[in-house]
Amino acid sequence: MYALDFKVMGCETRVVLDSEAPGTSAALESVAAWLVECERRLSRFDSMSALSTLNDFGWADHVDEVLWDAVDAALTAASETGGLVTPTVLPALEAAGYDRSFDALEREHGNPLGAPRVPDWKGVERDAETRSIRLPPGVRLDLGGTAKGWCADAAASRLSALGPALVDIGGDIAMSDSRREPWPIAIEDPRGADEPLDIVLVRGGGVATSGRNVRRWRRAGVEQHHVIDPRTGAPARTDVLTASVIAARALDAEIAAKRVLLEGSEAGLAWIDSRPELAAIVVRDDGHVLRSRRFESHSYRSAS
Amino acid sequence: MATTTADPRRSTATARFAMTLATIAATLGGWLSMARVEQPTPAASGAEAGSARLPPLPSLEPRADTPRPARRPVPIATTRASR
Numbered sequence: 001m002y003a004l005d006f007k008v009m010g011c012e013t014r015v016v017l018d019s020e021a022p023g024t025s026a027a028l029e030s031v032a033a034w035l036v037e038c039e040r041r042l043s044r045f046d047s048m049s050a051l052s053t054l055n056d057f058g059w060a061d062h063v064d065e066v067l068w069d070a071v072d073a074a075l076t077a078a079s080e081t082g083g084l085v086t087p088t089v090l091p092a093l094e095a096a097g098y099d100r101s102f103d104a105l106e107r108e109h110g111n112p113l114g115a116p117r118v119p120d121w122k123g124v125e126r127d128a129e130t131r132s133i134r135l136p137p138g139v140r141l142d143l144g145g146t147a148k149g150w151c152a153d154a155a156a157s158r159l160s161a162l163g164p165a166l167v168d169i170g171g172d173i174a175m176s177d178s179r180r181e182p183w184p185i186a187i188e189d190p191r192g193a194d195e196p197l198d199i200v201l202v203r204g205g206g207v208a209t210s211g212r213n214v215r216r217w218r219r220a221g222v223e224q225h226h227v228i229d230p231r232t233g234a235p236a237r238t239d240v241l242t243a244s245v246i247a248a249r250a251l252d253a254e255i256a257a258k259r260v261l262l263e264g265s266e267a268g269l270a271w272i273d274s275r276p277e278l279a280a281i282v283v284r285d286d287g288h289v290l291r292s293r294r295f296e297s298h299s300y301r302s303a304s
Numbered sequence: 305m306a307t308t309t310a311d312p313r314r315s316t317a318t319a320r321f322a323m324t325l326a327t328i329a330a331t332l333g334g335w336l337s338m339a340r341v342e343q344p345t346p347a348a349s350g351a352e353a354g355s356a357r358l359p360p361l362p363s364l365e366p367r368a369d370t371p372r373p374a375r376r377p378v379p380i381a382t383t384r385a386s387r
Contacts, residue, residue, distance in 0.1 A: 006317060010386075011386050014381055016381075082312050117360035148386065154349045156342075166380060166381060168381040168382075168383075170382070170384075170386035171381055171382065171384035171385060171386055172386070173381050182380065183380055184377035184379045184380055184384040185379055185380065185381055185382070185383060186379035186381070186383070187382070187383055187384075188382050188383065188385075190384075190385070196379070196382065199376060199377060199379050201377070207383045208383060209383045209385050210385060211383050211384070211385025213384070213385055214384075214385045214386070215385070215386065242385055244382075300376060300377055301374045302375050303372075303374050
C-alpha cells in the first residue's frame with residue numbers, strides 16, 4: 001500500500017493506493033498534481049482561477065471540464081436539498097468576514113455587516129453544448145460546499161484503475177469499492193478528545209464531516225463560522241457541532257452532512273433515517289453524541 | 305611365630321574418627337527429616353490451616369456463546385470538519 005500526503009485546497013490531503021504494482025507511486029503523484037490543478041481552477045481566493053473569472057464577468061463560454069463538472073455538482077446539490085446547500089452563498093460568506101483564504105483571515109473583525117439575501121440558484125443558466133455558464137446579476141459562486149467531495153470522488157475514480165484507492169481531502173473521503181477488506185475510517189471527536197468518536201469500516205463510497213468547530217472567527221464581537229444558512233444569509237445557528245455522514249460518494253456525504261448541520265440534530269437525523277443509503281453520527285453543542293439508526297452497523301464494533 | 309600387638313593410640317584415633325562420622329550422619333539425618341516435616345501436606349494447606357478452599361478456576365477456553373470484543377482497527381484516514 002502506498003500513500004502520499006500533501007496540502008491542497010487549504011486542507012491536509014492524503015491519497016492512497018492499495019497496490020504493489022509498478023507505477024503506483026507515479027499514479028499517486030499524478031493524481032496529486034491533478035488535485036492541485038483543480039484548486040487552481042476552482043479557488044475563489046485566486047483571482048486568476050476559472051471560477052473567479054466566471055464570478056467577475058458573470059458568464060463564461062467553453063469552460064473547462066473541471067469547472068463545468070464542479071458547478072454541475074454544486075447546482076445538483078442545491079436542487080436535491082431545496083436550496084439548502086447552494087453555491088450562491090458567496091456574498092453572504094464575504095459579508096460574514098470570510099473574504100480571503102482562512103489562513104490569511106483576521107480572526108477578529110471590527111465592522112459588522114448585514115446578512116445579505118442569498119440568491120436563488122435556479123437563476124444560473126447553463127448550455128451543455130457550448131459549455132456556457134451565465135450568472136444572474138449579483139450572483140457569484142462559491143464551490144467550497146461541494147468541491148472537495150467532488151474532487152475526492154473524481155480522484156479516487158482515476159486511481160481505481162490501478163487498485164483499491166482512497167482520497168481524503170481535509171476529511172472528505174472517497175474510497176473505491178474494489179478492496180477485499182473494508183477501509184477503516186476514524187471519525188474525529190470535535191470535543192477535543194484524543195480518541196476518535198468511532199471507527200467505521202467502509203467497503204466503498206464516501207465519508208464526510210461538516211462542522212462549525214473549526215474555521216471560526218469573530219465579527220464585531222459575534223462568533224462567525226463558514227457554514228452559511230441560505231435562509232438567513234448568516235452563519236447557521238444550529239444545535240449541531242459536527243455531523244459525519246457515510247454515503248455512496250464523498251460528494252453525497254458532504255452534502256448530507258451540511259444538510260444535517262443546517263437542519264439541526266432532530267430534523268437532520270430524521271431525514272438521514274429516511275434514506276437507506278445514509279448513516280450519520282452527530283455531536284451536539286451540549287456534547288451529546290447521536291447516531292442514526294443504521295450507523296452502528298458501520299462501526300468496527302459490529303464486525304465481531 | 306610373629307605376633308602383633310595393637311597400638312592403643314591408633315585404636316583411640318580410629319574410634320574418635322568413627323564417632324565423628326556418626327555425629328555428622330546423625331546431624332544430616334536430623335536436618336533432612338526436619339526439611340521433610342516443613343513441607344506442607346495437601347491437607348494442611350487447606351482446611352487444617354483455617355483458610356477457605358477456593359473453587360476451581362474456570363476454563364480459559366471461551367464459551368461458544370461469549371461475544372468476542374472486536375479488535376480496534378488502525379484507521380487509514382480521519383473524517384473531520386475542514387480546517
